[in-house]
Amino acid sequence: MQQVAPLPLVEPSSPLTPSLPPGPRQWPLVQLLRWIRRPIPFMQECAQRFGDCFTVSFPIAGQRIVFFSDPAAIKEIFTGDMENLRAGEANAIVRPLLGANSMLVLDGAQHARERRIMMPPFHGERMQVYGEQMRAIADRSIDAWPLNTPFPIHTAMQGITLDVILRTVFGLDESETLVQLRDRLIRLLSNAAQPFLLLPWLQIDLGPYSPWGKQVRLKKEIDSLLFAIFAQRRAEGTAGRHDILTMLLDARYEDGQPLSDQHLRDEMLTLLIAGHETTATSLSWICSRILPRPDVMGKLRAELRAVVGTGPVTAKHMAQLEYLDATIKETARLNPIVPLVGRRLQTPTRIGGRDLPAGAVAAPCIYLTHRRSDLWPEPEQFNPDRFLGKKPSPYEFFPFGGGVRYCLGAAFATYEMKIVLAETLLRTELHLAPGYIPKMVRRGITFAPAEGVPVVVTKRGAVAAPE
Ligand code: HEM
Numbered sequence: 001m002q003q004v005a006p007l008p009l010v011e012p013s014s015p016l017t018p019s020l021p022p023g024p025r026q027w028p029l030v031q032l033l034r035w036i037r038r039p040i041p042f043m044q045e046c047a048q049r050f051g052d053c054f055t056v057s058f059p060i061a062g063q064r065i066v067f068f069s070d071p072a073a074i075k076e077i078f079t080g081d082m083e084n085l086r087a088g089e090a091n092a093i094v095r096p097l098l099g100a101n102s103m104l105v106l107d108g109a110q111h112a113r114e115r116r117i118m119m120p121p122f123h124g125e126r127m128q129v130y131g132e133q134m135r136a137i138a139d140r141s142i143d144a145w146p147l148n149t150p151f152p153i154h155t156a157m158q159g160i161t162l163d164v165i166l167r168t169v170f171g172l173d174e175s176e177t178l179v180q181l182r183d184r185l186i187r188l189l190s191n192a193a194q195p196f197l198l199l200p201w202l203q204i205d206l207g208p209y210s211p212w213g214k215q216v217r218l219k220k221e222i223d224s225l226l227f228a229i230f231a232q233r234r235a236e237g238t239a240g241r242h243d244i245l246t247m248l249l250d251a252r253y254e255d256g257q258p259l260s261d262q263h264l265r266d267e268m269l270t271l272l273i274a275g276h277e278t279t280a281t282s283l284s285w286i287c288s289r290i291l292p293r294p295d296v297m298g299k300l301r302a303e304l305r306a307v308v309g310t311g312p313v314t315a316k317h318m319a320q321l322e323y324l325d326a327t328i329k330e331t332a333r334l335n336p337i338v339p340l341v342g343r344r345l346q347t348p349t350r351i352g353g354r355d356l357p358a359g360a361v362a363a364p365c366i367y368l369t370h371r372r373s374d375l376w377p378e379p380e381q382f383n384p385d386r387f388l389g390k391k392p393s394p395y396e397f398f399p400f401g402g403g404v405r406y407c408l409g410a411a412f413a414t415y416e417m418k419i420v421l422a423e424t425l426l427r428t429e430l431h432l433a434p435g436y437i438p439k440m441v442r443r444g445i446t447f448a449p450a451e452g453v454p455v456v457v458t459k460r461g462a463v464a465a466p467e
Contacts, residue, residue: 019348019355020064023055032058036195039339039447040367040440043067047368053352055360060093060200065342065361066351069368071375071395073352077343077362078395078403083108084349087405090342090361093198093445097188097215098273099266103408115408117251117259118267121244122408127415128315129242130168134416135312137163138423145457150433152452153287157280157420162186164416165275169268170229171243181225188218189277193443226265244271271409278337279413281448282328283420285335288438288453289382290327291431296384299323300425310462313422321418326387328417332399334382337446339367341401366398367447429459 024031024046034042035056046054052070057063068074077085088107095105103114120126141160145151162182172178196202197211205213229245238246245268252258259267290296300323304313307320342361349356356362371379375396376386400407407413424430433454441450 019357020055020360021053021066021354021356022050023057028057028059028063031056032060036442039442043339043365043368052368052372053354062359063361064359065340065363066354066356067340067363067365067368068352069365069372070352071369071393074364074369074398074402075395076351077364078398080343080349080351080403082111082404084346085343085362086346087111087341087343089344090363093200096203097192097219098270099262101263101266102270103267104270104274112404113253114263114267115404117248117253118408120251121247122412124411127411130164130412131315131415131419133167134164134419135314135423137167138420139312139427142423142427142460145428145460147457147460150454150456153430153455154280154284154448154452157283157287158186158277160420161276161280161283161416162272164279165272167243168412169244169271169275171241171246172229177225177229181222181229184218184222184225185272185276188215188222189273189444191215191218195442195444198444222269223265226268227261230261230264274407275409275412277443277446278409279416281337281443281446282332282413283417284449284453285337285438286328286331286417286421287430287455288432288449289331289335291455293382296327296382297425299384300327300421304422304426308422308426311423311426313419313426317422318415318418321422322388323384324418324421325414326384328414328421329387329392329397329399330382330384333370333376333397334380335440335447335449336366336370336399337448338399338401339447340365341398341405364395364398364402366401369396369398372396426462427460428457431456431458 026034031042035058046056046067047069052068053073054067056065056067058065068077086107088105088111091104095102098104101114103111103118106114138160141156141163145156162185166172166178166182170178191197191211191214194211197215203212203215204210205216207213208217230249233245233249238250245264248259248264248267290300303321303323304311308317313321340363342363344361345356345358347358349358349362351362370376373379394402400410400413433456436451436454438453439450440447442448
């Protein structure tokens, strides 16, 4: 672990923060910079010093974030009154990117209404429909990976997951609109990967070449592409189509009203952005964990041989790929791509035996909870076996968040990761590029492996076929 200078304490009795748990006493700007630049040493040091609950202060609207890594307190947060514990307000930082109608930034009744209308396309049984497209896209990408030449697997995975989300969400075949949308989204997300652009004071449009100015213009272009797709789909009719846009165009709120174009735009953008980079980053972490481990690779290949044979992997194999599932979970335990989730308190609230003031953000910390040695023996060890035959508590293991805000796309992402990994292992002999040591870098709000995880394909063909 990185050694960092110790932080001074905030006394619980400090007149500035009367009822917040103790935390570092540095200037909020210094805390913010540390959180952006070196979040893991910052969190680890706070946990070592203050235990499983501490307060971090940022100079953004006087933000106080209370980190929790005690499952009992996390249960109180995930099962508490969502009118009081507001995730949408805590997620306000993504509002300029996703729009004010995005489910991620709504709360209370509005959020519940939006979630009800967005749920059906993400039900488990729908995955079989998307699975075929996922496999075809993964196979096409794998066919194009260079042989014996290092390339970043993160970029390859981004290509797969973006195409999967574009096809399943819009049901579009390769077309000029799809090409344009893909190009604008890649640029928008690559700009958004700069964490400083998330800071409200830097979101100023100083013309087409300024960082935020570029985002504003790209967002406008994406908006007009999306509105054109909606209009075209309405004109063509939705009969016989199974994509998510079609389901949402046909969906009605309880009062019989359809989603407005602005709502549709914000929700489509939310799915495109929430569903693409997250899954690609998770897949890259998994590669960085399994490729240097012959024991894990051996078990994965043995399971694939037994369950899938020569492939291709299909819906009927999914439930039997238990070691693959455990590997995905163990990577999400050690390398959650989102380090915490937040709920802003509307009223003073007692959580984990502590009285917190209104306005504070109660934040179940995924990263710290997943590395507690009392919950996870030898927590730093990558050991997928620990998940075999076990269903971990949702307050000890929560890479997809929890409660009524549990990730809408969790089943979709898990299904996609299994298909992409199964096809990769069935069809390639893949290695980490020599000398690569995985480290974490921040990409916007996500934690990603550095350098995109360079890999080398040494063989393409039926690698995991029966001997
Ligand atoms: C491995 C991939 C993914 C990870 C790790 C992930 C993680 C998360 C997390 C931590 C949250 C916040 C939950 C909370 O506040 O308690 C979330 C919310 C959400 N995710 Fe995901 N996600 C992934 C993939 C996806 C995909 C594929 C989609 C859609 C296609 C998606 C759509 C959403 C939406 C719409 C929300 C907001 C839910 C709400 O506020 O009610 N995510 N995700």
